[in-house]
Amino acid sequence: MTTLPHDQLEPANSAAPTDGGGTYHDRYQPAHHFKSREHEFDAVKMGVWLLLSTEILLFAGLFVFYAIMRMKHPEAFVHGSSLLDWRWGLINTVVLLLSSFTAAASVRDAQLGRQGWLKVNLFLTFLFGGAFLAIKFIFEYLPKISEGKLPGIWYSYPNWVDANEPLWWGLYWGATTVHASHVIIGMGLYLWLLRRAYKRHFGPRHYNGVEGVALYWHIVDIVWIFLFPMLYLIH
Amino acid sequence: MSSLPGTNPEQASGADAGAHDQGHDEPYLAPKATWLATVVDWATTIDHKKIGVMYLFAILFMFFLGGVAALGVRVELWEPTRTVVDAAGNTRLEGLALSAMLPDDKPSLSDANDLYNRIFTLHGLIMVFLVIVPSIPASLGNFLLPLMVGAKDVAFPKLNLASWYIYLFGSMFALAAAIGGGVETGWTFYTPYSTSTDEGHWTVVAMIAGAFILGFSSILTGLNFIVTVHKLRAPGMGWFDMPLFVWGIYGTSLIQVLATPVIGITLLLLIFERLFHIGIFDPRLGGDPVLFQHFFWFYSHPVVYVMILPGMAVMSELIAVFTRKKIFGYRAVAFSSLAIAGISFIVWGHHMFTSQGELSATIFSALTFLVALPSAIKVFNWIMTLYKGSIDLKTPMLYALGFLFLFSIGGLTGIYLGALSVDLHLHDTYFVVAHFHYVMMGSTIVAFVGAIHMWWPKMFGKMYNELWGKVGFWLVFLGFNLTFFPQFIMGSHGMPRRYASYVDEFQIYHQLSTIGSFVLLAGFLVHLFNFIHSLVAGPKAPPNPWGGLSMEWTDAGSPPITHNFHHEPVAKHGPYDFDDVYPPQTKPGEFPMPEPAKPGEHPKW
């Protein structure tokens, strides 16, 4: 008979303090249906990856919509895209890359048990997310709203060259707001991690949460890496 | 091996582990001290069995609602409507049953058609999104999957509870939309119906949002099952030692996880389109309505396999256990589940043969024939399993045979529809309606009802009455064929779907169909009362009433304890090794039974 993944796992390190002493992550017990922390960790990781694959598919659907509409109305898309300021897009790309760096660093901190740095990096990731949204909102959304570069019924920008430009703006707003909503969810998750970090929930023996959220954050980041050239750069 | 029973040192030695295990060796159905505590316990449970049972009842309730709508449709179609024009030249109607439900006593033709549209849409939406997609996976899958692989629970029990509440939340949206006036988009939400009907009303948006939310429930359940199958199999259970039910649910889960996100973004854009007219599906604004159809079916075709694969999953268990024979071609059946899951992603175009180019239609037609192969592989393997088996015609087995018969008709007519030139004639006729009812209702629902009978003793610890079960089966089987077979005939004669009135020539078929639908109703009522009777007064069920060999029979009680097993189960034989484990003539008393708990011992594995 075949051996199973969890047959091969080392049983949990039983040298850990079990007398009720130590911090939360030292005493951490896997849920009752797992055999060891490693077993649980494995399962959680697989679950997170599956969840991320659904995110990728969701945005893939969006990209296909974009590609089809762009093929139908190249002029509208080229002109619409030229009305975006690529510099803000670039700054936001840098902000998100930095946030991905701090997200990765927070995982490392949890693995090494550097509680102080863990909190710093979690907080920084949260802040970068906020900065991304603030830049997007103040320097991109607000001016566009006042100029009437809006989707569908709200469109009132007079200087269009192709009659289908409202469609372009529809996709621009659709894609960026769906992405921004993911950033907001991610920020919420970072707040939650921060709270748990203050309670010293994470450490070398238990960092599932930090790792899972960081993976999610990277995906949100990568989606932006695709959105940025797609919306701002290809003329 | 160090990870066998009792080797989770943390578990045993943790400060609260002992207290935690207390009381978990009672049957999971055991009520709490007070009535309120029991309710709270169920509402907050992370036990996969309780969640499965709650899903079961919710789905049966939704099935009832959808069924009422279906009967409304059938009653309406009893007569071809005749148009009457009054002295003032206004159109008045006679003979339109549904018009009696309108506030105005003399509604115009369009008002009454509107109501008809709302009713069949409601029927379709409820049956698809609230009944058949979650049906077998969410109820029986939740209950059985961990038991069958020998685990204590699904991989993420809290997530499981979350998806149950998401299901409820999404259903609220759908039901609110129905109560708020309903929608007339058809269950497919085709544009421009979904963007232009009921202008300014919230019901369409609520309905689409409901479908969107239900998608999350389906994704999370699928994800949970995939991880459970990968990570929580009992020691000794390799991939090919799993019951085929698990394989089927695994394939289903893959589709749920991979296809649902695409409909998610599509429905989201549809909501944007309806609210803000972003134009993506509107030709006046440069968009394309057929694009919606492509995206919709890119999800919804795979999803028809989400509907049928669990039915097939159930079939393999029913057939093997009630013929007491090793399933023929285990690996072929297992891999065909994956093949179906894979091919289902590349055939969506067959729903749009009439609205796409010739070349792509030809390609989609060819790909569609491909999907028939793995389905046929399964059917042939089941038939081979029957050959020389000791067939025991209990209610579940009758349902299994019913499935074989009805699925063959449903599947073969699918081939007709996949043939281009034939489909040009049959598209959007009752032939299509009959086809998808043979596969959705005649196959999946039939398998579901059979499965409920088979695992009823396991779930509730009570036997049902065999005689009334069989009566119910025959009513359902005959009623079903009477309802839907005439629809093939009138469809091939050109009766279009989704019309409240029709030419007189079709009346006889419609009347047969309506009579059939009431026979069906009678059949389901018989089952319902049989189940209620069993709960109230049924004899106590033994742990293994049918002589099954998968772990829920051989290692768990009826009903199982909260932790499922007293001892960590170890796969010692395959789920279908009937010949090796005990000979086919074995008497029920000699079936393999779970080892009882030792007195005073709490399950600790």
Ligand code: HEM
């Ligand atoms: C209880 C017995 C049932 C009866 C009598 C029944 C009857 C009908 C009728 C008369 C229609 C309308 C055809 C038309 O004019 O377009 C219909 C449509 C439909 N039914 Fe059923 N049905 C039953 C069960 C089911 C089940 C179990 C399912 C799926 C789980 C289902 C799924 C559908 C779907 C998807 C449509 C298409 C709705 C649309 O095109 O808008 N039905 N059914």
Ligand SMILES: [Cu+2]
């Ligand atoms: Cu299809």
